[in-house]
Amino acid sequence: MGFGVREFELALLHRMRDVNAEKVEETLGLLGASRAELREAHAHWTRLAHAPRAPKGAAALRRALGPPPHRGRRPAGSLTCDVLRWPLPTWPGLAYEALVGPGGELWNQWFVRPSGAAALTFADLVPWACVVGGRRRELPRRRTDRRPRPAPLDGRLPPRRRDASRPLRVRPLPAARTSTFRPVLTSTFRPVLRLGASLARCFREPAGTLGAQVLTRVCGS
Structure with a gap:
């Protein structure tokens, strides 16, 4: 099976x-x-897009659609890209456009309305009759509705959008509280602290009382 315009x-x-x-x-x-x-x-x-030896980018479009009837150049920032257009029978009045970078990479591909076509009205906005670029050029006064949107029927709240003019508030993290750990540490290490204090005191007393003092302090705690 070949791969052509159809x-x-x-x-x-x-x-x-x-x-x-x-x-x-x-x-x-x-x-x-x-x-x-x-x-x-x-x-x-x-398969052609993932085949190692198959042409990629604009070369793949040329292989499927043939040489582009329209070729031009368009500035894009500090660079200049090539503009390739093909008419397709299923979409009369429109052209399939590809923007190719200086290195041959494919930047963008979409449908466009060739220059000189009749301007569309709002009633003409039907599927497959208008394009994104034509909508912006022919209907410049149409604006995006930025009014608050109603909540969905399922009860979920719409996402909140932060006003960029207002400063972003950052809530500081709460200070670490160590008082809650103090009873745990005291009850856990209390026998060890008592043993250390007893040994330190015993070394300052006569040797005969060392064992009795340690047993009394440890076992009686």
Whole structure:
């Protein structure tokens, strides 16, 4: 089984199935492909990605899709990357774009809308009709809603976000309390302390009373 444009599209559909399974099933019917072909295309692309001698990065895309009809260059910070684009029949009006670094490494790959296409309105935001870059360019006034979110239905509280303008408070650790260990140490080592004090006193007294003093002190404690 070769790996061309059709197989590459099936590999993309396999990844999209987790997001929009109904749309993928509809597209498989239009392509005349089965689920077995979908899985095989994904497995084939995975094997090529891990094969030691198979081309990697942009070379793998060129092998599957052929020479890119569009090539350009784009600044990225202090570097400049190559822009490669391929049209895919399943997504008309869009192009599959790959950004390649100076060393040939693949930086990014996604769908883009070629320049000169008609601008989208909010009503046109349907699956597979808009891209991330187009949404930012064509709908600049849309803002992310930062209002407090309601609590989920399962009772869990939403995650708290700390305000960066407020200083971060660090609560000091409580001081170590040694008073709780004192009774344990005293009761454990009390016989030993008594024996040491008795021996020290006995050495200052006559030798005849040494044994009796030690036995009296130890056994009577």
